Every structure is written in C-alpha cells, then in structure tokens.
Amino acid sequence: MKNVFKSQLSLLRQKKRLSQEALAQKLYVSRQSVSKWEHGEAEPDIDKLIALAEILAVDLDFLLSGQQSNDDLIMQVQKISKKFKKTVLKDINLSVYGRDRIALLGANGSGKTTIVNTIVGLVKPDNGQVKRFFNPSADLSVMPQKNVLIESLKVREHVTLSTQIQRQYSPTFVTEMIKKFNLNEQSQVIISQLSGGQRRRLALLISLLKPAKLLILDEPTVGMDLESIDFFWHYLDHVGGSVITITHDFNQIDHYFTRVVLLKDGVIAKDESVAAIHANNQTIEQWYRVNNQAVG
Numbered sequence: 438m439k440n441v442f443k444s445q446l447s448l449l450r451q452k453k454r455l456s457q458e459a460l461a462q463k464l465y466v467s468r469q470s471v472s473k474w475e476h477g478e479a480e481p482d483i484d485k486l487i488a489l490a491e492i493l494a495v496d497l498d499f500l501l502s503g504q505q506s507n508d509d510l511i512m513q514v515q516k517i518s519k520k521f522k523k524t525v526l527k528d529i530n531l532s533v534y535g536r537d538r539i540a541l542l543g544a545n546g547s548g549k550t551t552i553v554n555t556i557v558g559l560v561k562p563d564n565g566q567v568k569r570f571f572n573p574s575a576d577l578s579v580m581p582q583k584n585v586l587i588e589s590l591k592v593r594e595h596v597t598l599s600t601q602i603q604r605q606y607s608p609t610f611v612t613e614m615i616k617k618f619n620l621n622e623q624s625q626v627i628i629s630q631l632s633g634g635q636r637r638r639l640a641l642l643i644s645l646l647k648p649a650k651l652l653i654l655d656e657p658t659v660g661m662d663l664e665s666i667d668f669f670w671h672y673l674d675h676v677g678g679s680v681i682t683i684t685h686d687f688n689q690i691d692h693y694f695t696r697v698v699l700l701k702d703g704v705i706a707k708d709e710s711v712a713a714i715h716a717n718n719q720t721i722e723q724w725y726r727v728n729n730q731a732v733g
C-alpha cells in the first residue's frame with residue numbers, strides 16, 4: 438500500500454490546496470508526520486486514515502490504492518471495435534468511476550476522438566457496447582474538438598439560448614458565466630468575429646453550464662492564451678462529477694488528473710493512476726514518452 442498511498446496523499450492534498458501544515462492541524466498531528474507519510478517513511482494508523490479519507494473526500498480504497506470500487510461505476514465501454522478505412526479501435530474496454538479525472542493520451546490518429554465520440558453516441562461501434570449508468574441527456578456534457586457554435590449569434594444570445602435549452606436560464610446566471618469566462622467585452626460580438634481562443638472559451642462555458650455526471654473535453658485548451666489555459670485548469674479542478682479529457686497539455690496532467698489512459702495501435706496500452714506513476718518517481722510526460730514508444 439505504502440508506495441501508492443504516499444503519492445496519492447500528496448496528490449490529493451495538493452488538489453485540495455492544503456499545505457502539509459494545514460492538513461496536520463486538521464488531523465491533530467505534527468507537520469512532520471504528514472511529511473513522513475508522503476515520503477513513505479511512516480504510515481498513519483487506521484483512525485487517521487479514515488479521517489484523511491474524509492478530509493480529502495475520497496473512499497479509503499481510493500486513498501490507499503488509487504483504484505476505485507465498482508459501486509462508483511458510472512460508465513463502461515465493453516469490447517468496442519471500430520473500423521473506418523482501417524481498424525481504429527480493437528476490443529476496447531474502459532470503466533469510468535465517479536470523481537475519475539481521466540487524461541486520454543495517444544499519438545495523433547490513435548483513435549482518442551473516436552472513443553470519445555463512441556461514448557457520446559456520435560459514432561456507432563462495429564462491435565461492443567457502451568453501458569451508461571446515468572441519463573445521457575441530463576448528465577453528460579461535451580466540449581468537442583471542433584466548434585459547434587452558431588456563428589450568426591452574438592455571444593450573449595448564444596449563452597442565453599444554451600441556458601434555456603438546458604433549463605438553467607436566468608439573466609444573472611448568463612451575466613455571471615460570461616464574466617467568469619472573461620468574455621464580457623465580447624458579449625455583444627457576433628460569434629463568427631471571435632478569435633479562436635475566444636471561441637474555445639465560449640464552447641467551454643457552454644459545456645459547463647449544467648452540473649454533469651460525466652464531462653468530456655476534446656483538446657479543450659488548444660488555441661487558448663496562457664491566462665485562459667490557467668483559468669481553464671483551475672476551473673476544471675472545481676467541477677464535480679467525472680471528467681475525460683483528451684489533452685497534450687502535459688504540464689497540467691500531473692496536477693489535475695487522477696488517471697491516464699494511453700491509446701496505441703487501436704488498443705488501450707496502459708491505464709494507470711497518476712499516483713502510481715508519481716510513486717515511481719515519474720512525471721506523466723516521462724511515463725508517456727517511455728510507454729508510447731515501448732508498448733505495442
């Protein structure tokens with residue numbers, strides 16, 4: 438347990454933005470104790486473990502092993518295959534649990550968007566099935582790779598329309614969201630006149646209007662400036678539910694994700710917890726470089 442636990446603790450503590458000192462105070466232990474746990478030099482007793490799981494808002498199993506239990510399963514991709522001109526996906530299995538933050542990785546053309554489109558229902562698999570333990574029309578939000586914005590609307594009109602469709606409409610909410618996503622100055626601008634980064638921010642805003650059990654984002658930060666990228670990852674950290682994100686933004690995966698899934702040659706070559714990778718003293722980028730070359 439020790440190896441994964443120590444990284445899992447450090448990862449979850451940082452995600453909660455707690456210092457070692459602040460966590461120690463909550464547990465009535467010294468900062469040194471927390472430091473020792475995170476370095477694998479000591480382990481907390483069971484009472485402290487239970488308290489830790491509560492403070493970090495995770496199951497004990499997840500805290501100890503980085504693995505989630507089947508009770509928490511929200512979706513299962515079962516033996517999915519898909520062929521276009523050539524086979525893109527071969528017998529893919531993927532289980533998604535509540536609170537999962539999955540980074541879906543793989544080279545260009547490895548099939549990441551195809552998996553996501555299969556989950557969403559935009560691509561029909563040749564074989565296999567997707568089992569969703571939630572209501573897709575209410576609990577699934579998607580930000581696709583390609584913009585699906587209505588070009589002739591103004592920004593505020595589009596947000597208003599989307600909130601009305603999703604039964605979330607109130608003028609104050611629309612104003613707040615536009616402000617939060619830093620689109621105030623563009624509120625009355627026609628969408629066809631927005632920059633690429635502004636469009637991505639608007640698409641993201643729309644995908645985050647309703648609380649979803651599963652949020653799927655396909656390369657969300659492409660074309661965004663640094664400030665918007667920081668804003669995005671920070672915002673994502675506060676979203677409830679599970680998240681699957683296709684991203685090449687390696688600097689951020691270490692901080693914001695709990696799981697990485699590597700797609701290679703049509704199969705899931707690796708599916709690992711970020712904590713387990715950190716326990717091996719690897720960053721996700723190092724792990725990706727090794728595995729994307731070596732496996733297959």
Ligand SMILES: Nc1ncnc2c1ncn2[C@@H]1O[C@H](COP(=O)(O)OP(=O)(O)OP(=O)(O)O)[C@@H](O)[C@H]1O
Nearest residue numbers: 521522525543544545546547548549550551552582
């Ligand atoms: N509708 C389609 N018709 C024909 N071929 C397709 C279709 N959609 C995807 N493909 C092919 O399937 C393969 C995987 O595409 P996909 O978009 O899933 O990859 P990806 O991993 O998301 O790539 P990228 O990182 O470049 O976005 C590619 O060779 C692509 O050309």
